[in-house]
Amino acid sequence: MTDKAIKRQEILDAFVFRHATKEFDPERKISDDDFQVILESARLSPSSVGYEPWKFLVIQNQQLREKLREVSWGAQGQLPTASHFVVILARTIKDTKYDSDYVKNQMLNVKKFPPELFDKIKERYKSFQENDLHLLENERTMLDWAGKQTYIALANMMTTAALLGIDSCPIEGFQFDEVQKILDEENLLEDGHLAISVMAAFGYRANDPRPKTRKEVTDVIQWIR
Secondary structure, three states, rough: HHHHHHHHHHHHHHHHHOOOOOOOOOOOOHHHHHHHHHHHHHOOOHHHHHHOEEEEEEOHHHHHHHHHHOOHHHOHHHHHOOOEEEEEEEEEEHHHHOOHHHHHHHHHOOOOOOOHHHHHHHOOOHHHHHOOOOHHHOHHHHHHHHHHHHHHHHHHHHHHHOOOOOOOEEEOOHHHHHHHHHHOOOOOOOOOEEEEEEEEEEEEEEOOOOOOOOOHHHHHHOOOO
16 A cells, blocks of 8 residues: 555544544543644644634543533533543634734734734624624624634544544533533633533543444535536
8 A cells, every 4th residue: 555545544544433432441541742632733723714712621620520510411421531521612702703802912913914914804804704604693603603613623633532542522412501600610711701612522432332324425425516
């Protein structure tokens, strides 16, 4: 096999290996080096207009994990057993609106846009949010838009983990308001600038999963030529 063919097979093998792990082996821990790579894959992920509207909380405190478990029906097996548990937050309209201080700082100080260029493209961002995607209809619409970006980072984290032979599980099964309350009490939401988007658990499987099943290629892919 050629090097490219080997790489292609490694990628596909990782996707076959990955499954939504419900329970991890609590005795096996991910190395610091491996988990830093997983986190870096999230940090380097793309986002709409480069806003990077996310924050990643690595929850290793067992007391906080237990609080989250009580209001997260989809993480009952994962929270007590995962080597690493990540809560992915999305930035709210306070930060993601086109004229926010966050956006200005992101474009001028992070992406290093020239000030005169940012002044011009800010109107493009305004039209994009107001007219193209109708994002400014309410605060939840903006939060859901930011949340869509966090799922790109989530997918990259899980794929990176699989390539390293590490298991994972994405988790949406939680009570939004209750999780928000817990995180707010821990002063983790930056005074309303962040909100829960999704959770992810990482570790090593306690049990072998059943074989992966998916729809046929012809059912989900259509070529338009």
